[in-house]
Amino acid sequence: MTSDLGGPDLTGDRIEVRSSGPLDGTLVVPGAKNSVLKLMAAALLCDGTTRLTNVPRIADVDIMGDLLAHIGLRVSRPSPDRVELTNDGNITPEAPYQLVERIRASINVLGPLLGRYGRVVLSMPGGDDFGSRPIDMHIEGLRMMGAEFKFAHGELTAAADRLRGARIVFDYPSVGATENIVMAAVTAEGDTVIDGAAREPEVVDLCRLLVSMGGDISGIGTAELRIRGVGRDDLRPAEHHTVSDRIQAATYIASVAVSGGQLTMLDARADDMEMFVRRCRDMGIDISAGTAMLGDREVPSMSVTSTGRLRAVDVQTLPYPGVATDYKPLIVTMLSVADGVGVVTENLYPGRFRYVEELMRLGADITTTGHHAAVRGRPRLSGAPVRAHDIRAGAAMVVAGLAAEGTTTITGVHHIDRGYDDLTGRLAGVGADIVRRHG
Numbered sequence: 001m002t003s004d005l006g007g008p009d010l011t012g013d014r015i016e017v018r019s020s021g022p023l024d025g026t027l028v029v030p031g032a033k034n035s036v037l038k039l040m041a042a043a044l045l046c047d048g049t050t051r052l053t054n055v056p057r058i059a060d061v062d063i064m065g066d067l068l069a070h071i072g073l074r075v076s077r078p079s080p081d082r083v084e085l086t087n088d089g090n091i092t093p094e095a096p097y098q099l100v101e102r103i104r105a106s107i108n109v110l111g112p113l114l115g116r117y118g119r120v121v122l123s124m125p126g127g128d129d130f131g132s133r134p135i136d137m138h139i140e141g142l143r144m145m146g147a148e149f150k151f152a153h154g155e156l157t158a159a160a161d162r163l164r165g166a167r168i169v170f171d172y173p174s175v176g177a178t179e180n181i182v183m184a185a186v187t188a189e190g191d192t193v194i195d196g197a198a199r200e201p202e203v204v205d206l207c208r209l210l211v212s213m214g215g216d217i218s219g220i221g222t223a224e225l226r227i228r229g230v231g232r233d234d235l236r237p238a239e240h241h242t243v244s245d246r247i248q249a250a251t252y253i254a255s256v257a258v259s260g261g262q263l264t265m266l267d268a269r270a271d272d273m274e275m276f277v278r279r280c281r282d283m284g285i286d287i288s289a290g291t292a293m294l295g296d297r298e299v300p301s302m303s304v305t306s307t308g309r310l311r312a313v314d315v316q317t318l319p320y321p322g323v324a325t326d327y328k329p330l331i332v333t334m335l336s337v338a339d340g341v342g343v344v345t346e347n348l349y350p351g352r353f354r355y356v357e358e359l360m361r362l363g364a365d366i367t368t369t370g371h372h373a374a375v376r377g378r379p380r381l382s383g384a385p386v387r388a389h390d391i392r393a394g395a396a397m398v399v400a401g402l403a404a405e406g407t408t409t410i411t412g413v414h415h416i417d418r419g420y421d422d423l424t425g426r427l428a429g430v431g432a433d434i435v436r437r438h439g
């Protein structure tokens with residue numbers, strides 16, 4: 001079975017970008033990849049049709065749709081920004097390797113399948129190319145709720161007659177483990193407390209959907225989530241607007257930061273990216289938050305102005321509300337053309353510096369030692385062919401191309417497509433010299 005979300009295979013495409021004059025215009029920030037994929041998985045928790053709006057047009061939504069269709073949901077896209085997932089109870093709780101290896105978020109079917117259907121067979125997840133990303137916290141939390149796990153031949157088999165509420169203490173606020181435990185706990189027997197829960201806006205968005213479905217969750221947005229289980233079949237489908245994507249918003253801020261100019265972003269939530277905005281202001285970017293009308297909806301907006309050269313700052317990545325690791329390639333790129341030396345410290349993914357070699361091909365002056373990158377700013381970079389190694393690194397290459405003399409040609413564009421809804425179109429729409437060439 002496959003979903004009918006479609007999605008082109010654009011593996012051979014490339015993006016050509018040139019240093020552009022000041023950017024000027026307005027764009028709408030799409031819904032968040034790291035929210036919508038989990039919202040889609042939550043449709044497993046109830047019978048009937050879950051309706052999601054503000055869904056970004058990205059490849060990961062298509063892949064997640066295929067995975068959920070394989071498991072037994074009917075998945076359709078009645079309009080470009082809506083996805084509907086219908087659960088007729090025809091569920092086979094198995095996620096095979098050929099789908100799971102394409103997307104890390106496939107791990108998010110573990111909690112809802114185990115909670116509602118009592119059994120899961122899951123190939124171990126793949127996803128991004130930045131080092132080992134274990135799932136021990138997911139497993140440990142679900143074990144405390146009564147699940148039993150076996151691992152053989154690359155497959156994880158989990159079983160539980162009925163999960164029981166438990167007190168689960170995380171020593172690190174894992175986004176994926178928090179989401180899995182919440183989705184498992186919402187139909188478990190009794191109360192679950194997650195102490196040390198992740199507080200990311202995307203976790204909040206998932207909890208809000210679960211509450212609209214009839215889940216009983218308190219402490220949403222705090223480090224202590226309390227979930228009172230309802231009956232296994234007591235949740236009902238809901239319609240939900242996906243929260244806007246703070247990382248895509250940050251990409252447009254970085255683009256205007258290195259190009260100069262002014263940009264108004266609609267459906268951009270400054271409150272969800274406070275520390276990033278603070279660091280950007282320290283670099284000399286003027287950012288103000290407000291509201292604006294988008295059709296008949298009042299939405300949060302941000303206005304971004306950049307004039308003159310950026311100033312170097314030091315930044316470290318941390319779980320929310322700290323500066324997210326996903327912003328880091330953008331920050332390193334901005335620092336590559338800032339005045340002075342900035343030190344960027346990665347605290348989440350040890351291997352997430354691969355894009356640095358690509359930036360150095362563009363003339364960036366960067367020294368990495370362990371978790372640290374020291375970036376000495378240059379007035380301009382110099383265009384060259386580069387490769388996108390993952391989603392965020394790919395977006396950073398586009399921003400770097402805007403800061404480089406000559407042409408920067410980016411391959412590995414399929415990585416960018418996993419998380420960005422028409423990055424080239426949106427940037428071209430505000431005056432960037434950027435074009436996508438097909439395979």
Ligand code: EPU
Nearest residue numbers: 034105132133134135136137138174175176177348349391
């Ligand atoms: N970790 C463990 N054990 C676990 C779970 C996590 O050691 O059981 C470690 C990971 O190895 C990593 C750190 O904890 O070093 C963070 O992992 P977390 O579970 O918080 O992240 P995730 O759920 O796997 C999501 C996003 C990532 C984003 C991180 C951090 C999705 C699909 N992915 O991953 O997004 O970087 O949170 O904010 O939501 C991206 O969008 O490009 C991306 C990689």
